[in-house]
Amino acid sequence: MNLHRDEIKTALRAKVVDLARAIHLDASALTDDDILPATGLLDSNAILELVVWFETTYDFPIKQEEINIDNLGSINAMADFLLSRKR
Amino acid sequence: MAAPQTVPCVNINDEVVQVVGINVKPGDFVKTGDVIGAVETDKSLLDVVAEQDGYVLRIECQPEQKVRVGSVMFWFGNAPDEPVPEEALAAPQAASQGGQPTAKARVMLNELGLDPARIPQSGERLTVADIETWLAGAGKGRSTSAPPPAPTMPEDSPSVPGTLEELSLEAAGMLNTVSWHRDRAAAAYLEMEYDPKPWEEHAARYATEQKLMLSPLLPLMAFRLAVLGRERPMINATIVGNQRYQYGALNLGFTVQVGEMLYLTVVRDAQDMDAARFIGALGEVQRHAMGHRLPAKEATGATLSFSSMARWNVSRHIPILPPYTSLIVAHAAPRGTGSALLGASYDHRLLTGFAVAQVLQALSQPPA
Numbered sequence: 001m002n003l004h005r006d007e008i009k010t011a012l013r014a015k016v017v018d019l020a021r022a023i024h025l026d027a028s029a030l031t032d033d034d035i036l037p038a039t040g041l042l043d044s045n046a047i048l049e050l051v052v053w054f055e056t057t058y059d060f061p062i063k064q065e066e067i068n069i070d071n072l073g074s075i076n077a078m079a080d081f082l083l084s085r086k087r
Numbered sequence: 088m089a090a091p092q093t094v095p096c097v098n099i100n101d102e103v104v105q106v107v108g109i110n111v112k113p114g115d116f117v118k119t120g121d122v123i124g125a126v127e128t129d130k131s132l133l134d135v136v137a138e139q140d141g142y143v144l145r146i147e148c149q150p151e152q153k154v155r156v157g158s159v160m161f162w163f164g165n166a167p168d169e170p171v172p173e174e175a176l177a178a179p180q181a182a183s184q185g186g187q188p189t190a191k192a193r194v195m196l197n198e199l200g201l202d203p204a205r206i207p208q209s210g211e212r213l214t215v216a217d218i219e220t221w222l223a224g225a226g227k228g229r230s231t232s233a234p235p236p237a238p239t240m241p242e243d244s245p246s247v248p249g250t251l252e253e254l255s256l257e258a259a260g261m262l263n264t265v266s267w268h269r270d271r272a273a274a275a276y277l278e279m280e281y282d283p284k285p286w287e288e289h290a291a292r293y294a295t296e297q298k299l300m301l302s303p304l305l306p307l308m309a310f311r312l313a314v315l316g317r318e319r320p321m322i323n324a325t326i327v328g329n330q331r332y333q334y335g336a337l338n339l340g341f342t343v344q345v346g347e348m349l350y351l352t353v354v355r356d357a358q359d360m361d362a363a364r365f366i367g368a369l370g371e372v373q374r375h376a377m378g379h380r381l382p383a384k385e386a387t388g389a390t391l392s393f394s395s396m397a398r399w400n401v402s403r404h405i406p407i408l409p410p411y412t413s414l415i416v417a418h419a420a421p422r423g424t425g426s427a428l429l430g431a432s433y434d435h436r437l438l439t440g441f442a443v444a445q446v447l448q449a450l451s452q453p454p455a
Contacts, residue, residue, distance in 0.1 A: 037301070
């Protein structure tokens with residue numbers, strides 16, 4: 001498991017692009033600071049899929065109450081959240 | 088003395104499960120709680136944990152084998168070379184007759200007018216599988232070391248040449264569900280047009296107030312349905328025999344599509360929840376479904392259900408009634424006019440169109 005910040009963000013971005021493509025949307029222009037729910041690229045289902053993938057890939061359980069904009073709202077936020085939990 | 092551990096029950100409606108994996112071998116020592124294998128049904132995957140400390144003496148099944156719930160799966164002992172009782176190594180229990188039927192078997196016997204005393208049973212109780220086997224005039228279970236015999240072509244097959252193939256567990260589960268809808272319920276459907284904007288605005292305000300990352304629109308609508316189920320108990324009931332079966336709890340079923348798999352996730356005891364708690368609970372079961380790790384209690388026991396295909400821009404769908412439910416609401420995407428359809432499949436043996444229309448009308452508006 002690669003815990004280098006840039007690698008984490010690359011993997012996250014690729015997953016977001018995949019999930020958006022599944023509902024026929026193009027997320028290739030997404031930036032690391034874009035607030036994911038506000039972009040309209042991922043609906044709630046897709047955001048939950050992203051969270052589940054994130055938990056599984058990096059082996060860190062996320063509590064339901066931790067699913068919020070502060071922790072998981074953007075690619076940068078997600079990477080920071082993961083790294084803070086893994087330290 | 089050698090002690091057996093049996094195949095666990097995953098879902099109360101499933102009498103057969105498929106072995107996914109065996110994590111131990113004869114001679115291994117396990118402690119209570121160790122994961123020693125896994126079984127699955129069409130809806131759930133369940134880790135099998137050791138129920139006792141001891142040495143694995145014998146394993147009665149292997150991966151990909153379908154096994155009956157309650158049959159012996161493992162034998163454990165205090166020493167690795169402890170003998171397994173001779174009678175346990177014999178062929179599967181010879182068919183016997185006259186055992187107490189399971190609840191599902193009793194319903195089937197009544198519906199078909201069968202005498203249980205005429206039907207051989209393969210275990211302690213007469214099961215639906217025993218009845219179906221007897222009806223089909225089938226022989227004994229297949230050997231696990233040989234490929235299954237090719238199914239014989241039934242008389243009512245299509246005229247175009249083709250081959251019969253076994254269904255996957257998921258497909259078999261869907262067939263069971265659809266068959267219940269077709270064969271047991273008097274399934275009907277109605278829909279009404281409504282303006283989705285008040286609900287969208289209500290959900291947006293709620294999300295802002297609660298600082299939610301996910302849109303609560305569908306969870307709030309499902310919660311509203313649960314509230315209506317509390318207020319109108321008739322929609323939280325089903326028919327058993329010729330009587331109404333009024334559920335004591337309200338378990339809200341919510342469909343979740345994960346890849347090719349369609350799950351009916353269940354939030355149990357929704358009648359005791361407020362909106363925030365329900366939304367949190369629904370989020371949890373949705374995540375479990377997405378990880379293909381729904382425990383049995385989150386995949387079974389729905390008494391009232393909600394389904395949406397809006398994310399695929401579907402503007403109308405007619406859902407199948409989950410077994411032993413009388414109402415499932417169908418939420419869809421807004422149409423070009425801006426209005427949307429709110430529909431419901433219902434069991435007309437219990438509910439009238441008027442009763443369902445009243446529910447849909449109440450559901451079409453957010454709470455005041």
